[in-house]
Amino acid sequence: MTDALTLFASDNYAGAHPDVLEAVVGANEGWACAYGDDPWTDRLRGRLRELLGDVEVFPVFNGTGGNVTALSAVLRAHEAVICPETAHINVDECGAPERVAGAKLIDVATADGMLTPELVRPHLTGFGDQHHVQARVVSISQSTELGTVYTPDEIGALARQAHDAGLLLHVDGARLVNAAVSLGSGLREITADCGVDVLTLGGTKSGLLGAEAVVFFRPELAAGYLYARKQGTQLASKMRYVSAQLLCLFEDGLWREIAGHANAMARRLGAAAAGVPGVRLAYPVEANAVFAALPAAAIERLRQRYRFYVWDEGAGVVRFMCSWQTTPEDVDELARSLRDAAAA
Secondary structure, eight states: OOOGGGSSSOGGGSOOOHHHHHHHHHHTSSOOOSTTOSHHHHHHHHHHHHHHSSOEEEEESOHHHHHHHHHHHHOOTTEEEEEETTOHHHHSSTTHHHHTSOOEEEEEOOSSSOOOHHHHGGGSOOTTOTTSOEEEEEEEESSOTTSOOOOHHHHHHHHHHHHHTTOEEEEEETTHHHHHHHHTOOSGGGTGGGTOOEEEEOOGGGTOSSOEEEEESSGGGGTTHHHHHHHTTOOOTTHHHHHHHHHHHHHSSHHHHHHHHHHHHHHHHHHHHHTSTTOEESSOOOSSEEEEEOOHHHHHHHTTTOOOEEEETTTTEEEEEOOTTOOHHHHHHHHHHHHHHHHO
16 A cells, blocks of 8 residues: 655655566576675666766766765865755765765756856866865756756756866766656757766666666766775675666666656646645756745644655745656656645
């Protein structure tokens, strides 16, 4: 029986996709070399090169580990990362980028979770001054923590600015597949073709048990990553099980199916929420997240039936996430509950 409390709190709450579980079982047959010298990891590298270009691919366990080890590989102790103040690396990783990667985060206020060259420009200062931390990486999330999506032109503009200043562009792609489907594009069109240097490619939020990958678009940037991954406790000994999950997601287009469904459910919920008196959408519904502003009393009534994040308590903004497992019936029931709570 479905527990309604858990339906919309996070796409992490969804189970693993049946095809992924089958892939893990398939990888369990026989013996295979450890630490990535296995057929599944080799096939994964080949498949992601087909999708992303001439890249170096390193499977890891989780998104925080992927972000931290990716940044560790390209930063020195006196260098910094420019990111939105809402960025996952800034808000939801318990200081791991600072403690483990040793990176200062320069967080920038944004209206919609998205950096622009205009917002980044004031922080491109102090180069060569020994008294100032040196900006080295611009990091964005795609889609963002507010459910908004960068267009290829917007990513390209940030990449050009970063490169002109001698910086790198990192993408936290925990929900990259949702962004790609939202834009009607492939994965390469919103990464390699835009000038992205380093990508943390997500999978766990898209039906995997627990698997992500760090991807370098410039091979020289990956030179020290083997050591950063090991020191960062992200090297899987039985890597075939991690790689088999990612391979299942990206080999035959399952990622499009999963992301397409999650995005469609979010659009359905967003359209319903926008029609409820007293409720407004706080941000455009562009991926698989719906942010809605509700009266405080309505939030409390909804909490009796659902678990969700109150994103901005002062503004009454809450977040609902949709996943591959969300059904139209789930969405319609939440919409009815939302309508009742707002009207009560």
